[in-house]
Amino acid sequence: DKEKVKEQQMKPPLSDVEVLASDGSQWAYKKREECLYMDKPEYQDIPLKDQWLFSLKLEKKEGKCKDIFGMKSLSDVLKEEPLLGCINIELTEQMVQWFEHRQPFILARLSFERPKSRDEDTNRLKKLNIKCVESLKVKYWIKDTEVNEREESAFLDSKQVVLYIDSNIIVSEPYNEAREFVSNLAKNIEYWLGTPHREAFRIIL
Numbered sequence: 001d002k003e004k005v006k007e008q009q010m011k012p013p014l015s016d017v018e019v020l021a022s023d024g025s026q027w028a029y030k031k032r033e034e035c036l037y038m039d040k041p042e043y044q045d046i047p048l049k050d051q052w053l054f055s056l057k058l059e060k061k062e063g064k065c066k067d068i069f070g071m072k073s074l075s076d077v078l079k080e081e082p083l084l085g086c087i088n089i090e091l092t093e094q095m096v097q098w099f100e101h102r103q104p105f106i107l108a109r110l111s112f113e114r115p116k117s118r119d120e121d122t123n124r125l126k127k128l129n130i131k132c133v134e135s136l137k138v139k140y141w142i143k144d145t146e147v148n149e150r151e152e153s154a155f156l157d158s159k160q161v162v163l164y165i166d167s168n169i170i171v172s173e174p175y176n177e178a179r180e181f182v183s184n185l186a187k188n189i190e191y192w193l194g195t196p197h198r199e200a201f202r203i204i205l
Contacts, residue, residue, distance in 0.1 A: 015070040021052040028052070037065040039073035042156075042191055046140055048147045077142050082155050085135030088167045092132045095165070098175055099130055099185075105204045110195065121193060128192055129160075132167040154184035156191060163188050176205055 018029040024047065035052035038044060053074070054065060065071045103125050110121050138155055140148040155164045169180040176182055186202035 011070070014068050017069070019054055019069060019071075021054050023050060023052050024048065032069045032071045035071065036074045036077065037071050039065075039075050040191075042187070043074050043078065046148055047150075048140070048142070051142065051147060078147075079141040080155070081139040081141065082157065082164060083135075083137040083139065083149075084164060085133045088132045088134060091167050091170065092130065095130050095132055095170070095175070102205055106189065106201060109197065109200050109204060110193070114195075124193060125189075127161050128189075129162045130165060131162055132165050132170065134167055136164055136166040153180055154188055156188045158192075163192075 015032060018031055019035065020027060021030045021035040022028075030052050035054050037054040054069075054071060066073065103122075106125065107118065107121055111118050114121075136152050136155060137149060138152045139146055151166075153166050153169050156162075157164065163185075165181065165184065169178060169184070171178050182202055182205045186198050186205060189201050190196065190198040
């Protein structure tokens with residue numbers, strides 16, 4: 001049957017192989033449809049209830065899991081719902097101005113490695129909107145099941161291009177001395193620009 005042959009040819013080569021996975025408390029071999037692979041480093045800190053994750057770290061080759069095993073990524077199914085407190089308008093305005101003054105230094109650091117991306121990096125940084133909120137929690141869902149809810153210091157809404165920051169981690173000026181704030185900002189700039197320079201951004205900020 002031609003259809004069966006075609007279907008077999010389109011199947012990922014190792015789709016029938018069980019893979020070693022962990023649910024956070026134990027290890028087991030699971031079918032690929034029973035587990036997910038971790039495709040984004042920012043998800044590593046999220047405790048997920050009863051969810052099996054593929055154990056192999058592929059660094060920048062996470063997409064191979066889909067090609068080889070036919071396995072879904074965590075970002076394919078994980079939904080995030082920010083629970084935001086009131087926006088601190090005064091602090092937000094100060095923070096936006098402060099961040100704008102530091103963008104040229106971030107772009108200068110990036111231009112050493114990818115000068116051709118200068119315009120794209122500039123536009124992405126300009127689009128990133130910072131908002132300081134009085135409280136910040138995030139709910140995490142897989143399908144219709146809530147897998148976690150926790151307080152966060154910062155949350156990057158990639159669709160709305162907004163970085164929400166809990167104003168409680170911003171003590172007072174100079175802002176670069178608020179270590180938790182600077183670390184969270186550097187981490188999210190790294191995610192937003194897709195470049196592994198978190199430590200360099202932290203020093204610049």
